[in-house]
Amino acid sequence: MIATSLAIPDVFLIKPQVFADERGFFMESFNKEHFEAAIGRRVHFVQDNHSLSVKNVIRGLHYQVKCPQGKLVRVVSGEVFDVAVDLRKTSNTFGRWVGAYLSAENKQQLWIPEGFAHGFLVLSEAAEFVYKTTDYHSPKQGRSLLWNDSSLAIDWPLQGEPILSAKDAEAKTLGAAEVYS
Template identity: 60%
Template structure:
């Protein structure tokens, strides 16, 4: 597994070792020992799968209790994946990092607990898989406005994003309810 550091040290871009031939390819998307050696000592309790069409923007989501670390990858199409540090007291609080994940590049994005997460679909269609370190708790879910001017995330938009009503009603980071303590 090759690790590409990001501008926020806790967020990692992971490139698996891919074995391919004329039949196709094989790679390990998760190996507990390899991830532990990389400093990711996460216990995953839930796998999620989403399918979205081009220009769908999901996020920026987080949970104020039961925060989730997420290991994200794409099996169809491509996305711009974004993580925003919302850990109060963190030296990188309010900073964001992004990367393109695609079925072709097979990269994975490690988004630790304490980050808001979102993505924009770049291809006609994308299927996203992610492992989560805690269970989905809708009563604790919150969203930060995807276009918060204080964050100034470069979504590389080529058209208006397609948003859920929940994401349209999201709050700016400066107004958002955050964790009771730093995670």
């Protein structure tokens, strides 16, 4: 596994070692010891999630306030543009975002630590997205940051109108959002 720190140093793009031949491929999608060594900290995952979304769906930008979740995300079918926004008020990168293209083809993963909002845009006709979390889903603590907040200036590679949930369509801007202290 190769872990590369992105423009926000706590967010890592993970490239697994893939063994491919005429039969197909094999890869280790998660190894606790290797993962923790790569990101430089201990992590305890408690939940796995799996979603299917169609082209132009934007899910997010989601986060939880009192029980923040670190996420290790990947795509098993299709392609997405994945985004993490730093919501840690005391961070030098507060309000900045990073993005990465994740696909079944490139098999890359993104580590998004606690204190970030997370979302993705589906670029293929459909995409299956799987991820591990460091805390349980808590609808009561769930928040959404507005995907097109001009203060964030996220450069979404969107072609056409986005498809949003009601929750995401009514999300808050960074200036009005609850953030981490």
